[in-house]
Structures are given as C-alpha cells and as structure tokens.
Amino acid sequence: MLSTHPAGVQSGRQFLPKVTDASPNQELLPLTARINSSDRLEIGGCDVTTLVEQFGSPLYILDEDTLRNACCQYREAFKKYYPGESQVLYASKAWSCLAVCAIASQEGLGIDVVSGGELYTALQAGVSPDKLYLHGNNKSLEELKLAINSGCTIVVDNWHELRTLGHWSSVIGNSDTNDPVRIMLRLTPGIECHTHEYIRTGHLDSKFGFDPNQLDEVFAFVSQHSALNCVGLHAHIGSQIFEQQPHQDLAGVMVQWLDKASSYGLQMQELNVGGGLGIRYTEADDPPSIEAWVKGVCTAIQNACVTQQIALPKLLCEPGRSLIGSACVTAYTVGSSKTVPGIRTYIAIDGGMSDNPRPITYQSVYRAVVANKMSAPATQTVTIAGKHCESGDILIKEATLPPSEPGDILVVLATGAYNYSMASNYNRLARPAAVVVKAGEANVILRRETYQDLMRQDCLPARLSSET
Numbered sequence: 001m002l003s004t005h006p007a008g009v010q011s012g013r014q015f016l017p018k019v020t021d022a023s024p025n026q027e028l029l030p031l032t033a034r035i036n037s038s039d040r041l042e043i044g045g046c047d048v049t050t051l052v053e054q055f056g057s058p059l060y061i062l063d064e065d066t067l068r069n070a071c072c073q074y075r076e077a078f079k080k081y082y083p084g085e086s087q088v089l090y091a092s093k094a095w096s097c098l099a100v101c102a103i104a105s106q107e108g109l110g111i112d113v114v115s116g117g118e119l120y121t122a123l124q125a126g127v128s129p130d131k132l133y134l135h136g137n138n139k140s141l142e143e144l145k146l147a148i149n150s151g152c153t154i155v156v157d158n159w160h161e162l163r164t165l166g167h168w169s170s171v172i173g174n175s176d177t178n179d180p181v182r183i184m185l186r187l188t189p190g191i192e193c194h195t196h197e198y199i200r201t202g203h204l205d206s207k208f209g210f211d212p213n214q215l216d217e218v219f220a221f222v223s224q225h226s227a228l229n230c231v232g233l234h235a236h237i238g239s240q241i242f243e244q245q246p247h248q249d250l251a252g253v254m255v256q257w258l259d260k261a262s263s264y265g266l267q268m269q270e271l272n273v274g275g276g277l278g279i280r281y282t283e284a285d286d287p288p289s290i291e292a293w294v295k296g297v298c299t300a301i302q303n304a305c306v307t308q309q310i311a312l313p314k315l316l317c318e319p320g321r322s323l324i325g326s327a328c329v330t331a332y333t334v335g336s337s338k339t340v341p342g343i344r345t346y347i348a349i350d351g352g353m354s355d356n357p358r359p360i361t362y363q364s365v366y367r368a369v370v371a372n373k374m375s376a377p378a379t380q381t382v383t384i385a386g387k388h389c390e391s392g393d394i395l396i397k398e399a400t401l402p403p404s405e406p407g408d409i410l411v412v413l414a415t416g417a418y419n420y421s422m423a424s425n426y427n428r429l430a431r432p433a434a435v436v437v438k439a440g441e442a443n444v445i446l447r448r449e450t451y452q453d454l455m456r457q458d459c460l461p462a463r464l465s466s467e468t
C-alpha cells in the first residue's frame with residue numbers, strides 16, 4: 001500500500017524544509033516549518049494546533065516569510081541575470097485578497113488581475129496603478145472603464161476588445177489625464193504546456209489571445225489608433241510547468257514579434273512572458289528553482305535580442321502558484337472514519353471540495369501531516385474525505401499517516417494557490433478563516449464566514465413569506 005511513496009514514509013518530519021536557502025516552490029512545507037518540543041508542527045513561530053484552537057477549523061495558515069522570500073527570489077534573480085529593466089507581477093487569481101496584494105506590493109511586485117473584482121481588491125490594497133495589469137478574454141465595459149480610469153494597463157486579448165478600445169478610447173481617453181490608454185497585446189504563441197507535455201505548434205486551440213498569424217493586421221490597427229499606447233506584448237503558456245525549454249522558446253518567439261512591431265512604427269518596450277513555474281505538491285514533483293527559471297528566461301531573451309539586433313525590452317513575468325502555493329497550509333480537524341474491509345479506510349475532515357476544489361476538479365494530489373503527531377510513525381494509508389454530499393469529495397486518495405483519531409489536526413500542504421480563490425459555499429458551508437503568521441504572531445486576513453454571511457444575498461419576496 002505504500003507504493004505511492006517510493007522513498008518510504010517515516011513521519012511528518014520528512015516534509016520539513018532541509019535547507020534554509022531553499023526555493024519555496026521546491027518545498028512541501030513553508031520555509032519556517034518546525035517541530036516544537038511538544039512534537040507539534042509550528043509555522044511562522046505559531047503552533048498550528050493552537051492556531052486551530054484560537055481561530056477555528058478549517059483554517060488557512062499563510063506564512064508571511066515564505067511568501068516574501070518567494071517574491072524576493074524572483075525580484076533578486078531578475079536583478080542578477082537581466083541587465084535591462086524588469087518587473088515581477090503577482091498573478092493574483094492564485095489568491096486575491098487585501099493582505100496578499102499588500103505583501104506582494106511591499107516586496108516591489110506589481111499585480112496581474114483578471115477581473116474588475118481583482119482589480120478593485122488590488123487598488124484597495126494600495127497597489128500603484130502603474131504596476132497593475134488587467135487580463136481577461138471577455139472584459140466587460142465596466143471592467144475596461146475601471147481599468148482606464150484607474151490608470152492600469154490593459155492586456156488586450158482579442159479583436160472585439162481591441163476595436164472597442166480603439167473606438168472608445170479615442171472618444172474618452174483616460175478621463176483624468178487625457179493620456180492614451182496603455183495597452184499590451186496578448187498573443188497565442190503556439191507553445192502550450194500541460195504539466196507533463198509540451199506542445200509546439202504553428203496554430204493553437206486556445207480561447208486566449210490573438211492568433212500570431214494575424215500579427216500584421218493587429219499591428220496595423222494599433223498603429224492607426226493614436227489613443228492606444230501599445231507598450232508591449234504578452235503570452236502565457238500554461239501552469240504547473242517543470243520544464244524550462246518552453247519559456248525559453250517563448251522568449252525567442254516573442255522577441256521576433258517585438259521586432260516585427262517596429263516595422264509598423266510601434267515602439268514597444270515591454271515583454272511579458274507570463275507565469276507557470278510549478279511547485280512541489282508531492283515528493284514526485286521536481287520543479288526548477290525560482291532562480292534557475294528566471295535565469296533561463298533572462299538568458300533566452302538576451303540571446304534572442306542579440307540575434308534580432310534589438311535593444312533589451314523591459315522584461316515582465318507573472319507567477320502565481322510559485323509565489324504563494326507553498327506559503328500556505330490548510331488545517332482541518334479529524335472527525336468520523338469508516339473502514340471498508342479489504343478496501344480502504346476513510347478519514348473525514350471538516351472541510352473538503354468547498355475550500356480546496358483542486359482534487360475534484362483536476363485530480364490534484366496533495367500530501368498531509370498530522371500537526372499534533374509530527375514524529376509518530378506514518379504506518380497507515382488512508383483516504384482523506386471531505387464532508388460534502390459528493391462521493392468524489394476526496395482530498396487525498398492515499399495519505400500515509402500515523403494512526404489518527406477524532407480531534408487530530410490534519411494539515412494539507414501547499415494550499416496557497418487556487419484554494420481560497422476557488423473556494424465555494426457548496427452545501428452552504430461557510431468559507432474558513434485565513435491567518436497570516438510571522439515570528440510567533442498570527443493575524444486574521446480573511447474572517448471566517450458566518451451563517452449570516454451565507455444569507456447575505458438571500459431575498460424572500462413578500463408573497464413567499466409564510467408570515468402574512
């Protein structure tokens with residue numbers, strides 16, 4: 001039954017970071033994870049079991065040091081390997097909330113947003129509009145207006161949007177300054193990555209971005225609309241990528257596009273190579289470090305610019321998962337269990353697909369530890385089940401854990417990306433609270449929802465009310 005753990009599981013100890021200068025995306029636990037004298041897991045100097053007593057269960061626990069460390073590694077790697085200007089953006093769809101945007105911004109990162117809601121959140125967090133980029137393949141007029149009025153850059157995805165902006169910006173411009181609207185163009189590069197396959201084609205079936213075969217028409221259109229200030233090009237090739245070659249190929253392709261733009265008199269100075277660097281969810285995952293990834297991209301861009309004989313552009317990238325994924329864990333309380341003889345034992349926890357929809361959506365695999373039994377031998381393989389009315393609500397199919405009992409604190413690792421941001425209220429479960437921990441202090445960054453919160457949007461028309 002231990003077949004999914006070729007290295008053999010001893011205890012929760014084995015998931016602790018082994019070196020202090022690790023790249024967060026290569027670790028299963030946050031960088032500050034320790035085991036204290038009570039054999040309990042500590043993150044950011046806080047005892048996880050105590051946090052659950054204080055803040056309730058389930059609980060998202062975000063380690064500030066790990067998030068800042070990942071931001072810093074991206075930022076410093078660009079300084080080290082790229083002689084031109086650079087800007088790292090946090091892809092906030094991974095987890096958009098005030099505190100996370102504020103931390104990323106304090107670390108010098110800009111923010112990429114994909115909706116009016118994410119844009120509003122970043123603005124409320126105090127992020128400077130000149131470091132905000134709005135994505136989306138079907139932005140509403142309202143979203144475009146918010147972007148223009150706030151002065152953020154719009155990453156134009158398609159002809160409909162380009163024509164709308166071309167027409168409309170010439171009428172209103174930026175209402176405060178009358179400046180042209182700052183845009184970038186998103187292109188579909190014909191390079192696509194699903195975690196373990198890498199496809200390079202001339203033509204790609206994707207709902208995002210302009211077809212590169214239409215570059216001439218697109219550049220001609222942009223060059224005829226002076227109310228559009230097109231500052232650069234963007235592409236994003238996928239997520240949870242472990243190979244370096246796709247982004248290096250992308251760099252070469254994008255520099256060629258940049259060169260073509262200049263033949264239309266377009267002075268574009270920015271290239272955004274997107275996000276996508278993977279993280280370690282299990283021992284089997286082996287992503288490159290943040291530094292190695294940045295180095296590969298920077299080298300490829302510089303080589304392509306030499307070949308193409310053009311000046312170095314301002315280089316942007318927009319990681320989401322690799323910035324925040326490993327910085328957070330989710331703590332649950334163990335409740336009921338059920339053994340199906342000869343088949344498996346289910347251990348149920350007090351959350352599930354509503355707080356982490358990735359396993360049911362993508363068959364994503366996670367690892368877990370028992371926070372109050374970190375050194376206990378992991379001798380059992382069990383299935384961790386959520387509490388939703390859905391047979392598929394299984395968080396971990398095969399978790400190797402010490403024998404556990406009701407009241408144990410089960411901690412699922414690397415839940416910072418696409419967990420809270422994809423959370424739902426399915427079965428009318430309230431969304432859990434999230435705390436940020438640092439140096440022994442824990443602060444709430446997202447309050448636990450209450451039954452009143454769940455009812456916030458409910459309306460009961462008078463004719464349906466029983467009290468007449």
Ligand SMILES: *Cc1c(COP(=O)(O)O)cnc(C)c1O
Binds near residue numbers: 093135274320321
């Ligand atoms: C999702 C996305 C990202 C971030 O992807 P990660 O895999 O989380 O790094 C960046 N840019 C765009 C356009 C995206 O859609």
